[in-house]
Amino acid sequence: MSLFAWARRALPRPRVTIARWIALTTLAAMLSLLLLKWLFSSLLSVWAQPPLLESGLIEKTAAVTRIIDAAPAAQRPSLASAAGDASYSVQWLRRHEDSGLPRLVDSEFSEGAPKMRALLNRPDAHIEVFEPADLPEGSAQRGYALLIELSDRSWLLYRAADRSWGLDELPRNLIIVALMIISSLAVALFATRYLARPLERFAEGARRFGKDFNAPPIPVVGPDDLRQAILAFNATQAQLKHFLKDRTQMLAAISHDLRAPLTRMRLRGEFIEDAELQAKLFKDVDEMQAMVDAALQFFRDDARLEPATAFDLGELLLTVVEDFKDAGAIIHLSGPHRCVYVGRPVGIKRVLVNLIENAAKYGAEPTVQLEVAAEQLVIRVLDRGPGIPEPLQERVFEPFYRIEGSRNKGTGGVGLGLPAARAIVLEQGGSVTLSNRQGGGLEVRVALPVG
Structure with missing residues (x-):
């Protein structure tokens, strides 16, 4: 085992939480900014040096001017020529006109002139300062020029082809701000891969489980506290799936076992000589048999656990309405004919049929209406019947509950249609609500989430 591997095993590894990750991200952003600023100052110093007043060029120019001003006139041309370097040239002139430059009325740069006079x-x-825009169009030499009058009224001409002393303050600050933005974006993108993506997967997994009980567990990645939250959610998901499976099997078994005594009751009823009593007994047995069959279908409803898939909800609505028309019922349909929805088509069809x-x-x-909104799809099923009293509009979703009167046992059903429909819609993240219409009738509103 290498020393590095031994050290990694021996030293405690700190828990990477969301709070620590945010702190580390902020620190990394600051360090990257300092690093980029250092690179900006070191590697790009040719064009990113400080302004003229901070570059030391004025001090150098003032020193050369004092030396030439103190020298005899005969030595000044050679001294001026020797004082130049690769960045600028120096020339001694007897008269201003020999420079070939215009005489500027207001040529003194406000910050540099007092400093230059103090050094001299x-x-x-x-002192006269010329930028490229100040020079005549036909001038042989373009660039920057500095004219300084000596004590004997002669002149020193300094020429530079380009700005070798660097950028002004505004461009430099803009570059620094741009580097700050670039470094912050780079760190933010890196942090997003480690923190935001696990959070997005966590949220997506929670939404998926709300619509599909058979959804796979969420991958356990990310900071430590987020990993603990994902582990807890996966455990809860597994417990819910196990509970639903056990409950379904138990209730289905009970409903199945009720068939045997019902069959025996019907056989024994054959020996009853009183025809009226026998008819009542057979009616009760048939009703109990219907309830048991409906309960078995409700508890063994595989369509409620079918995998989600993309299908055309508008086409499905049209198919259901056409099936009713073939059976003699006239159903009015309005809404878009094409509407792609991701859900369980068998379950949705069962809801619509019911x-x-x-x-x-x-x-x-x-009447059936389909409305498409940005965040949800709304299906409205309307009629002009007696409606349902408002206090009972929630009770009709209870299993085996039936309203006496207009919606009674004589019309068929055991009271599991609406509970099954709401269960299917709820398992897909939607909702089913009832309301009475003005002028009589009932409106059933089915809302299904999009995305």
Whole structure:
């Protein structure tokens, strides 16, 4: 085992939580900014040096001017030529006109002139500064020029082809701000891969489980506290799936076992000589048998656990309505004919058949409306029947509950249609609500989430 591997095993590994990750991200952003700024100053110093007043060029120019001003006139041309370097040239002139430059009325740069005069120890020294835009169009030499008048009224001309002393303050600050933005974005993108993506997967997994009980567990990745939350959610998901499976098997077994005594009751009823009593007994047995069969179908409803898939909800609605028309029922349909939805088509079809059948059976003028919104799809099933009293609009979703009167046992059913429909819709993240219509009738509103 290498020393590095031994050290990794021996030293405790700190828990990487979301709070620590945010702190590390902030620190990394600051360090990257400092690193980029250092690279900006070191590697790009040719064009990113400080402004003229901070570069030391004025001090150098003032020193050369004092030396030439103190030298005899005969030595000044050679001294001026020797003082130049690769960045600028120096030339001694007897008259201003020899420079070939225009005489500027207001040519003193406000910040540099006082400093230059102080270095020359000549408060009355005349200084002229030329930028490329100040030079004549036909000038042979373009660039920057500096004219300084000496004590004997002669001149020193400094010329530079380009700005070798660097950028102004505004461009430099803009570059620094751009580097700050770039470094922050780079760190943010890196942090997003480690923190935001696990959070997005966590949220997506939670939404998927709300619509599909057979959804796979969420991958356990990310900071430590997020991993603990994912582990807890996966454990809860597994417990719910196990509970639902056990409950379904138990209730289905009970419903199945009730068939045997019902069959025996019917056989024994054959020996009853009283025809009226026998008819009542057979009616009760048939009703109990219907309830058991409906309960078995409800508890063994594989369509409620079918995998989600993309299908055309508008086409499915049209198919269901056409099936009712073939059976003699007139159903009015409005809404888009094409509408792609990700869900369980068998379960949604069962919901639509149940609701439309109720509207056609208990009311008149059954109508189906499909509305497409940004975040949800809304299906409205309308009729012009007696409606349902408001205090009972939630109770009808209880298993085996039936309203006496207009919606009674004589019309068929055991009271599991609406509970099964709401269960299917709820398992896909939607909702089913009832409301009475103005002028009579019932409106069933089915809302299904999009995405």
